[in-house]
Amino acid sequence: MSVFVSIQLDKSKDEPLYIQLYLQLRQMIEQGRLKPDEKLPPIRKLSEQLKINSVTVVNAYKLLEQHGYVYSRVGSGTYISDNLHNQLHQLEPPETEPFREEEFRLMDQGQIHIRSNTINFASATPTPELFPVEDFKNVLNEVLDRDGGFAFGYQESQGFFPLRESITAYLRYYGIEKTPECIQIISGAQQGIDVLAKALLNFGDCLVVESPTYTGAIAAFRSRGAKIIEVPIEKDGINLEVLEKKLKKFHPKFIYVMPNFQNPTGYCYSLKKRKALLQLAKQYDTLIIEDDYLSELNFSRKKLAPLKAIDHYNKVVYIKSFSKIFMPGLRLAFLVLPEQIYNDVLAAKHTSDISTSGLTQRAFDLYLRKGIWQKHIQYMQKIYKERYKVMSEALENFMPKEIDYHLPEGGLTFWLALPEGCSSNKLYLECREKDVVFVPGSVFYSTQKDSRYFRLSFAAVYPEEIKKGIRILGNTINHLLKNNTKNKKGTNYYTPLL
């Protein structure tokens, strides 16, 4: 016990006691004063010695464990990690592991160059020929002639005022009535998530995400040292019972959701669940971050208003990206903010990159004002509705009956499930050999290394290729399922999830 005598906690400090204790224990481990596999004192003992509440010790140990400094053995106690170096590197997969999160994240953004004859159901990003380059070139030049150097000076951190005005007009169309003062321009939705994480999360705070969800959000939240709580998403939205339990227990700072065409599942929240979610946010005094990255691509006749449009308690922070349907490389999006977080978000944006490109903001403002945006959306809807139809029919025709999926009402992706116990990682490897790629489901969970789910996107595939690709995929699955039936032990294909 001798080294623990040196621990000094100061109740008068702003820093919570459990954080103080965590930091001092961490230092002892890093300096080698606590050795690998050495046991930490029992909670009761240490709390008595330090004259603190045992919950404080529990929380400090938990933090150490979350950060890989210790491990616990049930019924035995808490031990210093024996291979600290490996533990701290646990997020990096070894070379042999082919399902690197990074790889799929990049594929999702069309950033990975795959073999040119590969059918790419992984990328959820439109291909360059769909971008309105000529129209945008015209507005760029108009702005340069009009504003000259002013387009390149420092811009107001909150965003170019006329653009914030145009956005209020755009929002009105979706039933959101807000003034330009509530709008913060950001350099893409990812920055929006990151800025909100900065403004809202302190070290050790909790937040809720849908499971599965967008990996970029997980990364931003994790970077703040926050605890991420996963709540399953169902075909009509997040599981409310589980959510309420977690809200009660963890008092999260916010719930991060995508109510329309959720990524990766494509699920939409029912109106009932939308209302219930807002009610829970009010009841448990938490915020909702609504990430709306694609609701323009609605192929159903249902009107799918954003959650923000019925946000009567002012609990919703709305993130709107133009990347997936406009031009991802432009890096432009916006937030609609409830008043109470306005100052914190503005400061976080300023710390992040001072302001978003003035030229981009001014050009996009003109693009909206001239009504070219609406024209472009209609064009994209037409293109994608066709691909969606082709994909739906191909799945209907070529998918074995064992495969479970749900027809989304819009968006760019389908979410499919292999039979229980199957590995979509393995399916991925087989298909890649046949020049068809997609994203295995494990990428969208914060803890799973394999999953029976996988995501197919038609964003970057032409109709005739969609058909061909789905046929290959269907055949591959069929083949594997048959092989598996022959060989019941299942070494080849059926494997327990890791």
Place this chain on the structure above:
Amino acid sequence: MSVFVSIQLDKSKDEPLYIQLYLQLRQMIEQGRLKPDEKLPPIRKLSEQLKINSVTVVNAYKLLEQHGYVYSRVGSGTYISDNLHNQLHQLEPPETEPFREEEFRLMDQGQIHIRSNTINFASATPTPELFPVEDFKNVLNEVLDRDGGFAFGYQESQGFFPLRESITAYLRYYGIEKTPECIQIISGAQQGIDVLAKALLNFGDCLVVESPTYTGAIAAFRSRGAKIIEVPIEKDGINLEVLEKKLKKFHPKFIYVMPNFQNPTGYCYSLKKRKALLQLAKQYDTLIIEDDYLSELNFSRKKLAPLKAIDHYNKVVYIKSFSKIFMPGLRLAFLVLPEQIYNDVLAAKHTSDISTSGLTQRAFDLYLRKGIWQKHIQYMQKIYKERYKVMSEALENFMPKEIDYHLPEGGLTFWLALPEGCSSNKLYLECREKDVVFVPGSVFYSTQKDSRYFRLSFAAVYPEEIKKGIRILGNTINHLLKNNTKNKKGTNYYTPLL
């Protein structure tokens, strides 16, 4: 119409006609030659009189309106603002709290609209007429014609490869030999600082900054829950004795420095201190973040190589911004990374905003390749060397002998000290009454609320205004010092620092 006869536009000038017209109309308003509520001539009439395109007049009027000089009534015309003073002050905080960090941070970036006749020594940002708008417009269009939609797709997170290549050529000129693999493109230096903070700092970690230093860096480090240790900067660089003590005691993750024309002091590190700093970083196994925001503006004959050029132990992370000397609103900068932090930085950049605008990167690449950059730097050097000379002479002529300052060898700012015990906050208030503003020193310290130091910048002031402003400043200081001598108790001006 009579006053408009005096307008003279010169098509042979680089400055666009509408900017020329804007500036001349603005001057008439400021000088009271156009009165509140007076109507400006109809667009057609003025364009005929001046023999220019009507679009030029439209654009000039628009600029006046954007900047609060005029207002328009639909169907009636454009009028001089009746309450110009109020309009321009809307962004300024109330009188009772004059030393808001935020206010000065915004002034530093030219984001605050101050009264139009105010001499602005606060902004360290060039004014829009100095930006190479036409040249940049040409490269933008060339890129759009060449790359089409590819300029708008997701870009490689590390940065557009050809730009990273051009940057290695640029770096070679400054004695830094690196491959494109070591370079990370970022959306401005502030993002660079923020991304490095994310990659290198965990909650509770320590880091060292020069004191005083750039506030934007403090904000980013603080946002990570890190402990900031200040080490004083002297005329030849950071205080090495204090630094070594802190390194021993705190094991900081890095030391954040600006070896050339430090912000705010303008000090440059001696070669001896540069070498000693690198040696200390090696000895205490820490990194150095070198923020090079301005070293092109060297007015001395000394060659001031970046620290990175003599970084034989590979301990220096180099941040290079183009904002202060190129176009701040473009949001473009880069990092040169030591190998050991490469993966962490790449992940942090990805989490922050996925990638920097592809269009901006491609256009700037072309701008570098065509050698327009070097031409522009020479132009800026010429402009600023003159202002620097004017400022130096004016300080020599008009500053009371009690004021201590150091002649910097380059950059855009001077750092001055009032006698011990004086408050630059108070001086600021007095000067603002006389329409001269600057940044009080307290802004650049993480803990002080007042300081005897203050920063003067000539980035946004024309030579004749520099002279006038420094004379007013000198007189104000003289007056206050005399008053104070009369009234030894010093309730008026000498006050203990808070």
